[in-house]
Amino acid sequence: MSNPLRVIISGGGTGGHIFPAVAIANELRRRHPDAAILFVGANGRMEMTRVPEAGYDIVGLDISGLQRRLTPQNLLFPVKVFRSVRRAGKLIEDFLPDAVVGVGGYASAPVLLAAASRAIPSLIQEQNSYAGLVNKLLGRRVACICVAYEGMEKFFPADKLVLTGNPVRAEIVGGNRAEALAFFGLDPAKKTLLVVGGSLGARTLNLATAAALPRLQAAGVQLLWQTGKLYYPEAKQQAAPYAAGGLYAYEFIRRMDLAYAAADVVVSRAGALSVSELALTGKACILVPSPNVAEDHQTKNALALVGKGAAVLITDAHAAERLYDEALRLLADEPRQQQLQARVLELARPDATTAIVDELLKLIKN
Numbered sequence: 001m002s003n004p005l006r007v008i009i010s011g012g013g014t015g016g017h018i019f020p021a022v023a024i025a026n027e028l029r030r031r032h033p034d035a036a037i038l039f040v041g042a043n044g045r046m047e048m049t050r051v052p053e054a055g056y057d058i059v060g061l062d063i064s065g066l067q068r069r070l071t072p073q074n075l076l077f078p079v080k081v082f083r084s085v086r087r088a089g090k091l092i093e094d095f096l097p098d099a100v101v102g103v104g105g106y107a108s109a110p111v112l113l114a115a116a117s118r119a120i121p122s123l124i125q126e127q128n129s130y131a132g133l134v135n136k137l138l139g140r141r142v143a144c145i146c147v148a149y150e151g152m153e154k155f156f157p158a159d160k161l162v163l164t165g166n167p168v169r170a171e172i173v174g175g176n177r178a179e180a181l182a183f184f185g186l187d188p189a190k191k192t193l194l195v196v197g198g199s200l201g202a203r204t205l206n207l208a209t210a211a212a213l214p215r216l217q218a219a220g221v222q223l224l225w226q227t228g229k230l231y232y233p234e235a236k237q238q239a240a241p242y243a244a245g246g247l248y249a250y251e252f253i254r255r256m257d258l259a260y261a262a263a264d265v266v267v268s269r270a271g272a273l274s275v276s277e278l279a280l281t282g283k284a285c286i287l288v289p290s291p292n293v294a295e296d297h298q299t300k301n302a303l304a305l306v307g308k309g310a311a312v313l314i315t316d317a318h319a320a321e322r323l324y325d326e327a328l329r330l331l332a333d334e335p336r337q338q339q340l341q342a343r344v345l346e347l348a349r350p351d352a353t354t355a356i357v358d359e360l361l362k363l364i365k366n
């Protein structure tokens, strides 16, 4: 491998696809600083801002999902797919990658298809215990599939599977607590609760948190509340009267490393990357799986921890009633926090990103 490596990374839609892609790119660049890395995403989606923020170039395709109802957009869907496969093919012919990585989400389909038809080796990284549609359809056309859960033969050819775990951005781990508290303007003498609704925010968590603000303040607990874009204007107003007590709402937290470092307890959706990050950072957490995802896969993600005594589970349906009783109880119970921290740390897979990049480099070499 004398010429600099050239790799295209495709996919996105939500943070759960984008940040694993960034982790893979960072590790590739750490080992091959001269590697040329190009991201391909979907126009209008989160990757078009988050990837440049992480220091990489991205090209957007005009591609979206199929709506479940009959809509005019659906009639255009085949046309869009055809156009984006053609555009992806052109991108590949111009960039001439040694390999292509797909992380799931709309943009990875046309790129992986175009790579397969040009005999360019490709790798899929599947974050969940239930395979996404795009990944499932393309499993047979790629050379290697890196997964985070056992039993994925249900969805993919067994001989292509490698169990690596999910790639978490290296900087997420090891945030300094004192720096974190200062960064968010928090009081080191108080307990801190972090609430994260996945990369887009979660309505159930937002409603429960808004209702619990007076209780949190009365208990002397500080709050970092990530709301997502839609709910933020309302949350900002709801949280404003509590700012003096250290209760703050955020649309999106860029420094998740510091948010985890500041937190004594985390309330979170159970997206695959959130779960992997909670394990790596060793956080006492309460998981509220989203009921709105394919095959209820967040509940499966959560149960992988709960089954080992490494997290507390509250269902979405029970969150309004029980979430903050449980959160306040856990915040007041340090021995229980320590027990959860120790158990969740045992489930961390700190070598996932290196293992995935090893597989990618193997593909390129062969």
Ligand SMILES: CC(=O)N[C@H]1[C@@H](OP(=O)(O)OP(=O)(O)OC[C@H]2O[C@@H](n3ccc(=O)[nH]c3=O)[C@H](O)[C@@H]2O)O[C@H](CO)[C@@H](O)[C@@H]1O
Residues within 6 Å of the ligand: 014, 015, 016, 017, 019, 104, 127, 128, 196, 197, 198, 199, 200, 226, 251, 252, 253, 254, 256, 269, 270, 271, 272, 273, 274, 275, 277, 290, 292, 293, 297, 298
């Ligand atoms: C509703 C939905 O479709 N959710 C899916 C989506 O979740 P979602 O996009 O919410 O992803 P995850 O929970 O897996 O990961 C969230 C990522 O965003 C980061 N982050 C989050 C909030 C924030 O303010 N700042 C920030 O940087 C986290 O650190 C993490 O890296 O993809 C996951 C991985 O395929 C799936 O398991 C989820 O079921």
